[in-house]
Amino acid sequence: MRVAIAEDSVLLREGLARLLGDAGLEVVAQCGDADELMLKVDSHGPDVAVVDIRLPPTHTDEGLRAALELRARHPDMGVLVLSQYVELGLAMKLLAESADGVGYLLKDRIGDVREFVGAIRRVAAGGSALDPIIVSTLLDRRRSDDPLADLTPREREVLELMATGSSNQGIADALVITLRAVEKYVSSVFAKLGLPSTGSESRRVLAVLLFLRS
Amino acid sequence: MAASAVPWSAHTGATRAPPGPVLWAMAVAGLVAAACSFALAVSSDHVPEPAELQALLMGWITLPYVLGGLIAWRRRPDSRFGPLMVAAGFVAFAGTLAWANTALPFTIGQAFDLLPAVLFLHVFLAFPSGRLESRAERALVGAGYFTAVGLELAGMALGGFGPDNLLAVADEPGAAESLLRGQLVALSVFSLAGVVLLVARRRRAGRPLRRSAVLLIDGFAIALVMIAALFLSAAFEASGFETIRRITFVVIGLAPAAFLVGLLHARLARSAVGELMVELRAEPAPAELPDALARALRDPSLTLAYWLPEFERWADLQGRPVELPRPEAGRATATLVDRDGAHVAALLHDRSLDDEPELLDAVSAAAGIALENGRLQAELRGRLEELRGSRGRVIEAGQKERQRLERDLHDGAQQRLIALSLELGVLEARLGSDPDATARLHRARAEIALSLEELRGVARGLHPAVVSGHGLGVALESLAAGAPIPVELTVRLRGRVEEQLEVAAYYVVCESLANIGKHAEASSATVDVARTNGVLVVEIVDNGVGGADSERGSGLRGLADRVEALGGRLRVWTPLGGGTRVRADLPCA
Numbered sequence: 001m002r003v004a005i006a007e008d009s010v011l012l013r014e015g016l017a018r019l020l021g022d023a024g025l026e027v028v029a030q031c032g033d034a035d036e037l038m039l040k041v042d043s044h045g046p047d048v049a050v051v052d053i054r055l056p057p058t059h060t061d062e063g064l065r066a067a068l069e070l071r072a073r074h075p076d077m078g079v080l081v082l083s084q085y086v087e088l089g090l091a092m093k094l095l096a097e098s099a100d101g102v103g104y105l106l107k108d109r110i111g112d113v114r115e116f117v118g119a120i121r122r123v124a125a126g127g128s129a130l131d132p133i134i135v136s137t138l139l140d141r142r143r144s145d146d147p148l149a150d151l152t153p154r155e156r157e158v159l160e161l162m163a164t165g166s167s168n169q170g171i172a173d174a175l176v177i178t179l180r181a182v183e184k185y186v187s188s189v190f191a192k193l194g195l196p197s198t199g200s201e202s203r204r205v206l207a208v209l210l211f212l213r214s
Numbered sequence: 215m216a217a218s219a220v221p222w223s224a225h226t227g228a229t230r231a232p233p234g235p236v237l238w239a240m241a242v243a244g245l246v247a248a249a250c251s252f253a254l255a256v257s258s259d260h261v262p263e264p265a266e267l268q269a270l271l272m273g274w275i276t277l278p279y280v281l282g283g284l285i286a287w288r289r290r291p292d293s294r295f296g297p298l299m300v301a302a303g304f305v306a307f308a309g310t311l312a313w314a315n316t317a318l319p320f321t322i323g324q325a326f327d328l329l330p331a332v333l334f335l336h337v338f339l340a341f342p343s344g345r346l347e348s349r350a351e352r353a354l355v356g357a358g359y360f361t362a363v364g365l366e367l368a369g370m371a372l373g374g375f376g377p378d379n380l381l382a383v384a385d386e387p388g389a390a391e392s393l394l395r396g397q398l399v400a401l402s403v404f405s406l407a408g409v410v411l412l413v414a415r416r417r418r419a420g421r422p423l424r425r426s427a428v429l430l431i432d433g434f435a436i437a438l439v440m441i442a443a444l445f446l447s448a449a450f451e452a453s454g455f456e457t458i459r460r461i462t463f464v465v466i467g468l469a470p471a472a473f474l475v476g477l478l479h480a481r482l483a484r485s486a487v488g489e490l491m492v493e494l495r496a497e498p499a500p501a502e503l504p505d506a507l508a509r510a511l512r513d514p515s516l517t518l519a520y521w522l523p524e525f526e527r528w529a530d531l532q533g534r535p536v537e538l539p540r541p542e543a544g545r546a547t548a549t550l551v552d553r554d555g556a557h558v559a560a561l562l563h564d565r566s567l568d569d570e571p572e573l574l575d576a577v578s579a580a581a582g583i584a585l586e587n588g589r590l591q592a593e594l595r596g597r598l599e600e601l602r603g604s605r606g607r608v609i610e611a612g613q614k615e616r617q618r619l620e621r622d623l624h625d626g627a628q629q630r631l632i633a634l635s636l637e638l639g640v641l642e643a644r645l646g647s648d649p650d651a652t653a654r655l656h657r658a659r660a661e662i663a664l665s666l667e668e669l670r671g672v673a674r675g676l677h678p679a680v681v682s683g684h685g686l687g688v689a690l691e692s693l694a695a696g697a698p699i700p701v702e703l704t705v706r707l708r709g710r711v712e713e714q715l716e717v718a719a720y721y722v723v724c725e726s727l728a729n730i731g732k733h734a735e736a737s738s739a740t741v742d743v744a745r746t747n748g749v750l751v752v753e754i755v756d757n758g759v760g761g762a763d764s765e766r767g768s769g770l771r772g773l774a775d776r777v778e779a780l781g782g783r784l785r786v787w788t789p790l791g792g793g794t795r796v797r798a799d800l801p802c803a
Contacts, residue, residue: 009625009629009633011629011630011633012629012632012633012636015633015636015637015640016636018640019636019639019640022640022643022644023643053683054624054679054683059621059683060682060683060684061683061684064683064684084624084628084632084670084673085670085673085674085679085680087680087684087688087689087691087692088691088692088695089680089684089687089688089689089690089691089692090680090684090688092691093684093688107632108632108635108662108663108666108667110632110635110636110639111632111635111636111638111639111659111662111663112639112659113639113640113642113643114643116639137692137695137696138695140696141695141696141700142697142698142699142700143700144700144737144738213695
């Protein structure tokens with residue numbers, strides 16, 4: 001799997017490259033800003049780009065704009081955005097069209113190598129990765145008529161993992177239950193929330209997200 | 215205050231008028247000249263009949279100029295307008311010497327025959343300062359003098375104007391006649407050009423002129439048109455010449471009459487001062503003072519400026535800087551009102567009011583205390599303006615500093631901790647076989663994660679970077695989602711607004727939602743952000759218990775400071791049992 005990295009801190013950029021290299025990924029491009037990223041993605045054609053949301057020159061939204069442009073120009077490539085703060089509004093912007101091949105994680109998550117590399121692989125394969133903070137913000141959101149009240153605690157856990165982009169197998173591993181059980185919970189969650197349960201795992205991320213946000 | 219000797223004074227020019235006896239002597243000389251020209255007309259053998267009418271008409275256009283000029287001279291000694299009028303009157307008298315039956319006076323009178331017309335042009339164009347202010351005016355009047363005197367003498371040298379002409383050196387009456395016709399046509403053209411200049415000046419003035427000045431300038435223009443008509447009819451020997459001449463004389467005489475009426479009006483205006491005193495006794499608000507003064511001075515263009523010694527500049531009632539008009543420029547001029555040697559205010563008025571220094575004095579004195587009140591108000595507003603500016607700068611500097619700290623934290627400590635966490639993660643992966651080491655590394659990473667979370671909180675408290683980076687709409691999503699009660703968020707913004715405003719709006723929403731969580735006992739709230747007509751309106755409404763203590767949380771005071779420093783307004787409605795509404799209006803470009 002081929003990865004491009006855009007991160008302006010040299011320390012972090014090289015650390016990330018080493019970490020991903022150790023995990024068996026091939027880092028084909030290390031970039032310090034958005035323009036360099038665009039050029040190198042065009043020439044190396046990576047499977048996934050890991051992009052810091054704050055990039056030079058103004059350190060405001062260059063990274064986000066680069067990520068959105070990459071998603072438009074290379075729909076088959078995964079884009080994982082890293083940030084020191086996660087914002088629901090930004091998640092909604094990134095996932096506006098679809099949750100296919102897109103991720104948005106807090107930068108802190110790179111310390112958990114296994115989870116982080118798992119998220120990169122998932123995004124590269126067209127899946128999604130949404131930071132648990134965003135999902136919990138949405139789940140904890142107060143509602144006047146709360147549809148989540150009907151969920152059992154287990155179903156709530158499944159919903160939370162589903163919303164972060166976990167596959168059924170990932171949910172099964174995380175909760176130490178069988179794949180069959182996961183599928184059962186998923187369909188009962190969808191039924192209780194009144195959502196159509198068809199579609200890929202990333203499509204259900206968007207469905208759940210939009211449902212929770214409304 | 216009224217008891218002190220001469221506390222109030224209005225400055226006018228320093229030049230003194232000629233002493234009274236001199237002016238009186240000139241007036242008597244004018245009357246004598248009028249009597250002489252009447253006698254000349256009656257005894258003349260070449261004045262068109264009826265001679266008495268001619269003499270009376272001549273007196274009508276000459277005496278008012280002499281007398282009006284003397285009055286103007288006394289009232290406005292620093293203006294050349296008065297002397298100029300007097301000169302025009304006497305030169306017109308000199309012209310009547312041409313009525314004499316003997317050669318010498320006839321010759322002198324004939325030499326001055328056309329000069330009065332140019333002098334009238336000069337007087338009209340020089341109103342009210344007595345000076346020709348533009349190059350065009352000076353050129354026009356200069357050409358007029360040359361045509362009226364220079365060419366007249368040339369015509370006389372050529373032998374025109376009959377046997378009594380002592381200046382004849384040649385005998386070419388035909389040539390002299392042609393020359394005279396040329397002079398008359400040229401002077402007509404000059405007069406009409408004068409009308410154009412007067413109209414242009416009136417257009418340029420822009421501000422409403424005083425009514426008497428408007429009347430006067432219209433009178434001047436009509437007189438010039440009549441002079442042109444008279445000379446053209448003389449040049450081409452039109453049949454109605456005598457009639458045109460009579461009408462012209464009547465009109466020319468009306469101009470100084472209008473001027474005198476204006477002066478008389480000034481006398482009547484004293485009663486306006488009395489009315490002003492009555493009005494001022496009711497202690498009008500300083501904002502109403504200019505209207506009252508404008509009525510008393512009959513100058514709708516009047517405005518006031520106040521002196522702010524602290525800032526050493528003039529300002530309007532709002533404390534905004536005002537430039538006084540330069541002397542000799544445009545129609546507006548300033549009369550300074552002083553008290554105890556210090557400036558208090560300046561009346562910015564039409565220049566023609568300078569003719570009535572007594573009226574200005576009386577009005578300034580009557581309005582003294584009211585003007586002082588106005589000045590104090592202007593000073594207060596000026597200080598407020600200054601204070602608002604400095605508060606804005608303090609808050610802006612604070613915000614810049616916090617933004618810088620947030621940046622330092624982001625690029626420094628936070629980045630290093632993340633790198634450290636990453637390093638530990640790599641180690642943990644490599645040390646997979648040793649459970650004790652793995653557990654320790656895991657704990658260390660958890661510690662770092664906690665530190666990062668705390669730092670994120672600190673950084674966000676310093677400056678909401680998401681607002682600067684991604685705009686208000688994006689930033690408010692998380693705030694609304696994270697609120698302790700259901701919040702309906704509506705953001706109607708196209709594009710970004712100024713960062714300062716976005717940050718202020720963000721804090722207004724942030725603080726209001728926090729207050730709702732703490733005090734309101736509300737079950738839901740709405741947040742509306744919209745930009746309409748150059749104002750960013752942020753409104754937070756809850757359905758809680760209301761009746762909030764307006765001092766609840768120093769947060770609201772801080773918010774109000776922040777909003778007001780940006781020229782905005784923060785209002786809170788919180789009726790008991792009726793929920794709470796917080797609204798910030800922030801002006802934006």
